[in-house]
Amino acid sequence: MRPLPPPLMLFAAGFGTRMGALTAQRPKPLIPVAGRPLIDHALAIADAAGVGRIVANTHYLADQIAAHLAPRGIALSAERERILETGGGLKAALPLLGESPVLTLNTDAVWTGRNPLSQLMAAWDGARMDGLLLLLPAAQARGHHGTGDFLVDDEGRLTRAMGAPAPVYLGAQMLRTEGLAGIGETVFSLNLLWDRMIAAGRLFGVIHDGGWCDVGRPEGIAEAEAMLQGAA
Template structure:
């Protein structure tokens, strides 16, 4: 039997500046890839994983994002006047999420293979973990440059790659949020939380069983559609 799903935070507040003219009047999560908005690809993962409580943060062109999400019953955490980054955004949304741990998912990527959120739910072990990140080797992360974000120990615990060939974080994770209360900043990255988990040996990684493509730049749209087409 599949474990019950934690609530899900969708990160959808970004300005999408790397997309250039494509985001002049369109939030990046609404850019269409393979016939549907990027955020709908994320919502399909949520549906497949049985997620019932979803929260999305909004900022840039927030009314358009919120109108798109309204029919799905997605709760909105609007960030104004400034974007709070991943850590601040998640902390601000905690009252809407309602329980711990939580899933988080970026909305600027597409996936093939096993459902990313289901893998995290099934791989979660709260006795050993405070965070579980979905990863791929850098060479298999389509649309991503660089050598990777993390290296993984044999038991699955993560350390920073620090220039070594490693694994790319794919923007999908499950994590405990209690330590967010100890961070007084309003605007901050979840990297602060990850570094604390690494120091305590509580941040783990899981290799995604499938493909992934970052759609952070215009050229990522073609790469993503080729990936999805090859998986059909």
């Protein structure tokens, strides 16, 4: 019998300030792309990968996201007082997520090609990995601005790019969460956990087998829709 997929954390708490007026009255995960809200694109990926347990964090215009997700029965990790960032948000959601490792997926991008969560699960090797990040060469990352994030060695281990041309992190990963207990901060980025994994030689990356488009800015909507149409 094949093991069940790990639980999934959807990051949906941000203000979406780069979207300007589009997020004045609506949270970024509910902005429509190709006829459906961004978060529904993420949920379709989760469904296709067979994920059962899903948790979404909320903060900005949280009631709208809660109402949208209510028919699905998705558990919510409400960050009421302040946004906890990716690391703090994941740490706060652990009682809802349960066992480690977990999958995480940003809700401000669209994908083509192989299912990103399925690809992560297929490449996961718990004997040598504490984290596995999905990457794409910067030149192929639509909607991305700037250089890459990580260098990848011949075995797939990651180190920081330090401004060099390198693959970009796409906002999808699989990772062990035990290391979060050793971080005393309440608000922090997952970069802190990644750096500890890098130091231990246990952060890995895999190149996504398909396309990806960041929808963090208004112009990303049309670019994402063009990518999806071209892949249809």
